[in-house]
Amino acid sequence: MTEKVLMKGNEALAEAAIRAGCRFFFGYPITPQTELAAYMAKRMGKEGGVYLQAESEIAAINMVYGAAGAGKRAMTSSSSPGISLKGEGISYMAGADLPGVIINVQRGGPGLGGIQPSQSDYFQATRATGHGDFHLIVLAPSTVQEMTDYVFRAFDLADEYRTPVMILADGMLGQMMEPVVLPEPKTEFPEKPWAVTGHKGQRSHNIVNSLHLQPERLEETNIERYERYARIKATEQLAEEYLVEDADIVVVAFGASSRIARSAVNKAREKGIKAGLIRPITLWPFPEDVISAAADRAKAFLTVEMNMGQMVDDVRLAVCGRKPVEFYGRAGGIIPTPAETLAAIERLAESLEGGAR
Amino acid sequence: MIMAQPLNILLAGFGGQGILFAGKLIAYAGLIEGRELSWLPSYGPEMRGGTANCSVCLSDEPIGSPLVLEPDVLVAMNQPSLDKFADSVVPGGKIIVDSTMCARLPERDDVTIFPVPSTQLAEDAGLKGLASVVLVGKMLREIGFCDPVALDQAIVKSVPAKKAHLLGKNRKAFEIGMLNEDGDSSPVCSLPDGWVAE
Secondary structure, three states: OOOEEEEEHHHHHHHHHHHOOOOEEEEOOOOOOHHHHHHHHHHHHHHOOEEEEOOOHHHHHHHHHHHHHOOOOEEEEEOHHHHHHHHHHHHHHHHOOOOEEEEEEEEOOOOOOOOOEOOOOHHHHHOOOOOOOOOOEEEOOOOHHHHHHHHHHHHHHHHHHOOEEEEEEEHHHHHOEEEEEOOOOOOOOOOOOOOOOOOOOOOOOOOOOOOOOOHHHHHHHHHHHHHHHHHHHHHOOOEEEEOOOOOOEEEEOOHHHHHHHHHHHHHHHHOOOOEEEEEEOEEEOOOHHHHHHHHOOOOEEEEEEOOOOOHHHHHHHHHOOOOOEEEEEOOOOOOOOHHHHHHHHHHHHHHHHHHHO | OOOOOOEEEEEEEEOOOOHHHHHHHHHHHHHHOOOEEEEEEOOOHHHOOOEEEEEEEEEOOOOOOOOOOOOOEEEEOOHHHHHHHHHHOOOOOEEEEEOOOOOOOOOOOOOEEEEEOHHHHHHHOOOOOOHHHHHHHHHHHHHOOOOHHHHHHHHHHHOOHHHHHHHHHHHHHHHHHHOOOOOOOOOOOOOOOOOOOO
């Protein structure tokens, strides 16, 4: 089916997850992701899968742990405060090397915050989703089409690297409708010889566990996991580049804010400012190779985020002091306008001219 | 395709007036014509008893911000929405007003205002609750943002199967809007061939 349909981001993502073979969804309602769970409630039964509204977010993520441990494609979704509650379970999944997909349709924080779109969980997603040394693969869609494409990919990445994968969306992407082409249902799935399934005594027991009381053994698991992370960093970095080749000012933005940044870049070009855009698609692994390469020729960077400045740290690490890196953002659920983003680009352009004189 | 200009539309009113549905009709018409489009509703507590609004962008280029802050077209279905958003309409833009619900019209001479007593018109025709569809008809008449046939298909797509008995009523409401000559009328489209009101 290649027909374009009109769907909300939350619903399109849910449908794509089902088509990716997800048959276990555990959720708990929270604005602005509720349509996702509601869609799953409606559809999952018809697919012979399990939809379960858990008693809490903590229960839901631990149900994902259980289903993933049994080798099944499982998912949970929530919005910012609910993801904080899932943090412990996500750490357990990482510690037990379990694949699974976690959706965060972000809203403004901290605390209960608000319900309008935000990107203020970037640190949480890329740094410290839970305790311990671990990472998630984090994908950042910017359109409803990408909501579907990335969740479809997320299940494959999770299985390939035996790691939880997060889709970091936001209230705008979840609530908006755009034309979308849904993927063909997946029919072939990777073997999971490690899964804890019944084996009628035909093989030795599989164990899914994150508890290792011997420090030497625990260190081994950490080192092995970080070797896997090194492979992920080497092969899975993904970013879109737009007008970067001759750009003096490279704007870096992901997800919803990248759409606004792209409009601002177009307007800057109309005004004769050579601006370009790098849109990180994987937030972890961060596309540092693309940023680093751009730092060789660009004059300055500007990150545009819907938070008080989080991804800007990763851009600074990649640029490594070679060029100035500035930040422009709005917080609390406010979406920056193309005009104010353009103004930030113009201010940076003026400061560069001033420096050259 | 009648018009290829990007069009940023803001629809606003009370929850329950059909604002989101009207936006959906416009969005579906864009989908049917193969255009780029976005539909973004306001959501959360403000939807319950307060103002509901909906941003729709139609374009032939990928859409940047789906949030319409400076509309080319404002469809306002109550006084608070009209008062709140009238000043944000771009110069040269259009404001389509449910004049049954709005006693005061904005004092701007750089936009064109089309007052339509759509709530009254809908009620008189036995189409209670379909005032927003009347306004979509009026908008199409005055702005010609899509082929009327595409909008008819959009109505067919948007009326859920469970409510198929409302299809004819929605078409009728749309037609009332299309035929409305009040205000500044510069018709750019006519009813589709073979159009039969039900």
